Amino acid sequence: MIPDRIQFYIGGAWTAPVSPARLSVENPATEQAIALIALGMDADIDAAVASARAAFPDWAATRPAERRAVLERVLEVTRARQADLARTITAEMGAPATMAFEEQAAVGVSHLEGFLAAFDEIPWQERLPNGTVIRREPIGVCGLITPWNWPINQIALKVLPAIATGCTCVLKPSELTPLSAMLYMEILDEAGVPAGVVNLVNGSGPVAGAALSRHPDVDMMSFTGSTRGGTAVSRDAAATVKRVTLELGGKSPNLVFADCGADLKARVAASAAECFLNSGQSCDAPTRMLVERSVYDTACEIAARVADETIVGDPTVEGDRMGPLVSAAQWSRVQGYIDGARTEGARLIAGGPGRPEGVNRGHFARPTVFADVTPDHTIWREEVFGPVLAITPFADEAEAVRLANDTDYGLAAYLQTGDPARAARVAAALRAGMVHVNGTPQSPGSPFGGYSMSGTGREGGLFGLEEYLEIKALHMPAGWN
Structure with missing residues (x-):
């Protein structure tokens, strides 16, 4: 009882x-x-x-x-x-x-x-x-x-x-x-x-x-x-x-510049893991990764590897892992976005529909990564609220900012760069209530909130x-x- x-x-x-x-x-x-x-x-x-x-x-x-x-x-x-x-x-x-x-x-x-x-x-x-x-x-x-x-x-x-x-x-x-x-x-x-x-x-x-x-x-x-x-x-x-x-809600952009240099692997891996944190059920999750074209393929490989290596299972077990989505309705909603992205032509490079292999009960989803996502795709526009990462290339700083701000939301933005001047310049141009540079987390006592919708x-x-x-x-x- x-x-x-x-x-x-x-x-x-x-x-x-x-x-x-x-x-x-x-x-x-x-x-x-x-x-x-x-x-x-x-x-x-x-x-x-x-x-x-x-x-x-x-x-x-x-x-x-x-x-x-x-x-x-x-x-x-x-x-x-x-x-x-x-x-x-x-x-x-x-x-x-x-x-x-x-x-x-x-x-x-x-x-x-x-x-x-x-x-x-x-x-x-x-x-x-x-x-x-x-x-x-x-x-x-x-x-x-x-x-x-x-x-x-x-x-x-x-x-x-x-x-x-x-x-x-x-x-x-x-x-x-x-x-x-x-x-x-x-x-x-x-x-x-x-x-x-x-x-x-x-x-x-x-x-x-x-x-x-x-x-x-x-x-x-x-x-x-x-x-x-x-x-x-x-x-x-x-x-x-x-x-x-x-x-x-949010649809937070994460701008990854090639000038990360030797830190590129760590910065992309941490960014992907942040997207999957809490099973992707965070309003400020960095769900749109915008990557400078010269390192785009490398970033896609790193993000896909993180998704593939993420442990999904029993949340009562200690250690790093991803638990279930909160409900059957939320699981179905996320599956709908995954199916829709495939139908619309986004390139699936990790994860996909259904439960993880070997899991036969619970609202568990697969950490999923789509590449070549464009502003025409639904997962660019709408908040999935699940472990789904969308990756898009950009040519230069101006295009990165334009793509980042191409959203109805403005909660958070993320920026990966080795150039302090670029960080200050791009952060000022981003229409978001919070900007995280190189993985710097929210500090207690700092204001949380955003622009627009x-x-x-x-x-x-x-x-x-x-x-x-x-x-x-x-x-x-x-x-x-």
Whole structure:
């Protein structure tokens, strides 16, 4: 019998849902149900929002030092429960054990450390040269909708700044990965986050997510997920003129220049591995590799070798490997893109359709590489969200930039070069919210977000805290403090 996890976290306690709807949570590696959850409806959202609204005045009035002390306790408990978070993420979304601990669960710690460092830099009150006093105040009750692909990453990037700035919130995690979110509520509860400051309701986007976005007592919506989902949240929030921040899809270019020289093999291999990380289920994955023509064939060979050598299998086994896709629907979606690329004439050089050899259950896909991909191909334009790399040649720097920017998205871009001047020049020309040069990773506390259809606003560090603050200008008589 599978465990019953049908309660919601509202007002500091686990409460029975109003909704009778239920959903089985699946382990994508075994295709077996591992828990039963409730799917909330409008009445459940109403109860959670009412709890957050009731808690807001007292929490907003706390001194920053008090809120910081609560976050420090959250950090202590998160560190103690990191292994529990990792095991839960492996079970519900298939992240390999080592990666789940070192990356998926670890960001719950690193993001909080980044927020604590930035927290001390916030000028809660300051005076402009013209004498106006500026106060920064919490925006109010925040609705937070998070995805399944990096569950704790996105929860931490939304819940923690809400707590830090004096806001209260209602979290609706993905119904595919609710168990890690519920565990995170246990962490917050153990750390002493006051009742009502953070509330959780599980449910689907079209029902619970829409009810949260439309709710008149919600002051802000923060959404991470597909561009289609983001536009739905924006529409639902528009009637009450909420602040809306969105972190959406991507189709990130990775420009590989011949001047990498002796580092070419390492840079291409690392880039391909980055594309396959998390089974390709990352919005900022470098899925379009643009390679200078003189080293194009070599780069294709290296990327294909990385794909062929990637171990795919049981995510509970420690070590470097690729786990399953999150669901049967996601597996079918990725297979459709692979079949479509072959039909449209892209050259398959590694992987392909179906499960890896010897795998007969679970939503496992083959790390796949296509060469000679052009802007006319669907996998150039659309986010596959699976382990599929598209490689394209370019003649010179100008063409590389033009091809890189030929996308509706603008989340991340990647650049491999041995020339610092070129790196600065090309990075400035790329239309993306983040540019990674020669594999340099995202640092905790840095802003995460993008241009165009990749969303609005930024998450992480000082920029992420500012999203949850209102600016009040006090025009005081001369000589008054």
